[in-house]
Amino acid sequence: MRELLITWGDGGGELAGRLVRELRAAVREGRLVAGERLPASRVLAAQLGVSRGVVVEAYEQLAAEGYLVGRQGSGTRVAAGVADGGARPPARVVETEPRYDLKPGTPDLGMFPRAAWAGAVRRALQGAENRDLGYRDPAGLPQLRRELAAYLGRVRAVVAEPERVMAINGVGQGLALLVQVLARRGRPRIAVEDPGSPGTLALLRAHGVRPIGVPVDEEGLRVGELAASGAQAVLVTPAHQYPTGVVLSARRRTELAAWARAGGLVVEDDYDAEFRYDREPLGAVQGLAPERTVYLGSLSKTLAPGLRLGWAVLPGRLAEDFRQAKQYADLGTGAIDQLAFAALLESGGYDRHLRTVRPRYRARRDALAEALRTHLPQARLQGVAAGLHLYADLPADTDEQAVADAAARRGVRVATVGPGRLAPGGPALALGCAGLPEQRLREAAALLGEAVREAGGTVREAGGAVRDVGGLGGAVS
Incomplete structure (x- = not known):
């Protein structure tokens, strides 16, 4: 039996637990190899200056976890197949940030209203019923759905009944769930704005969709070319197109609503509509054709993408299928964040x-x-x-x-x-x-x-690879 170095020190925690962690690490890192015999419990206890019961408890715990095996007359040995030939844990990856980050798609996270959010969490927990913390409707808590329906109707002119509003983990999840719902109905041809968000294209392709590009000009999506494309659904950012920044004109909005009412489906990503600086923002396209539009939004641009909280407003014919897809995906979005955002909406803190x-x-x-x-x-x-x-x-x-x-x-x-x-x-x-x-x-x-x-003057060779230094970025949130 080799000498075993155990860093005992003055670390916190109960003695047996500390010994378990040290021995477990020694096995994982290969300092204790398969088949090697450990010191008898009395011997190791004397070496460490602890009671024999501490060592016995640690050995029993590691045997139960599969790291050690005990054999009558053979002592306690390291189990086979646990250590990886002396392999060490991979080095921690340190992400370096640029001095000037102009990657689009993220708000100033230093402006996150921490005090207001903390207050909203406290109010939410104080007023929450016990059942709110259990398995509720995967479409979201009724408190949030009511507040969102009122807010979206007031601020974005969305036709939103609470029953049609669903809480989701950001627009990315909303798109993924919608693609699943549509695929069960025959996998329609889906168009996107061109140019658009690399993240959107990657997400759609990951779910088996081959997006059809429809050009964007100074009036936004060219709806005439959408109609000629044969697409049955289209993903648009009409309030502020990503990346060109144009707004869908009144003429094109009318054409898009007419295209939808004739049998198409509009998927409206209203990703940063709250930020219009020269005038009041235009209302959502959803208000022109609510039964032919899926409306998506999130807190990723207004508060922080790390919250992973968004919403979808569904036409009646898609609402139940979408709710079921959400249930099977994750059983529902986190209750405490839903309650907190509902409280922030109700108090006016979000508007402030x-x-x-x-x-x-x-x-x-x-x-x-x-x-x-x-x-x-x-x-x-x-x-x-x-x-x-x-x-x-x-x-x-x-x-x-x-x-x-x-x-x-x-x-x-x-x-x-x-x-x-x-x-x-x-x-x-x-x-x-x-x-x-x-x-x-x-x-x-x-x-x-x-x-x-x-x-300047450097022209890419034909067929050259295209990389995105800024990451996926864009409208998907």
Whole structure:
């Protein structure tokens, strides 16, 4: 039997538990190998200065877990098949953050209303019934569904009865569940805006959908081309298209609603409609064709994506199937966050938070736009004064990935638009403006100007790989 080093120290916890952890680690890391005999309980107890009962309890616990085996007359030995030849746990991956993160799709997480949320959690728990913490309707708690129906009707002109409102774990889950529901009805052809969100394309493809691209121009989705595409459903971001930033025009909204009423299904991702800076935002398209529209939203752009809380408003013909899909996916979204958000809506705290952050985000967007006009005059900015990102068309002979790489070397992370295209298009960048204060955005714009000049005239070879430095990003939340 070899000597065994056990780091006993003065660590916290009950003695037998500490010994279990030390011996378990020794087996996992290969310091104790299969078949090796451990010291007798009396011997190890004397060496460690503890009672024999502590060692006996630790040996029994590890035998029950399968790490040790005890044989009459042979003592206690290490079980076979546990250690991996001396393998060590993998090194912890340290994620490095860029100095200037312009990845779109995330709000300023430092603005999360911690005090208001904590107060909402306290109020929610104080008022919650015991049954609210059990297995309830997978579509969500009635308190939240009522508050959401009222809020969406008041703020977004959504036709929303509480029975049609469902709590989900973000828009990404809503899309995944909807694809499952539609697939059971014959897997329809689904169209998307082109360009669009790389995350949306990846999600749809992961669920077996081959999305059909429909071009976007200065009025938004070209509904005439949608009708000619043969698609039966379409995913749109009409309030503020990602990534171009355009708003679906009144004419196109009317055409889209007519297309839906003729048999199509509109899936409306209202991902950052709360942030319109030059005027009141337009109401949701869902209000024009509520029985032919699935409306999706979340807290990922207004509070924090880490909450994983969103909502879906379903047409009557899809509501029950969607509820069942949600049940089979996860039995329902977390109750405490649902109760907290319901309390925040009821108290007006959510409205107050939005009123607080809107002028800050507008100032940041304006600062980045002004700085880009100074340091990157060859780029053309598109879109309305809204949302948490800017869209910048680059000169036609520019390789957008070369720009992103040059920017990364300067500590600036940006998202290229290419990964969100289904048809060829010009080089462009989507630049998040919510996460940095104005001065740092100006510094980032100056560095981005240097990156474009460095990459100027560099044209990607045909068939070259496209990578997205900014990650998936975009509207999916």
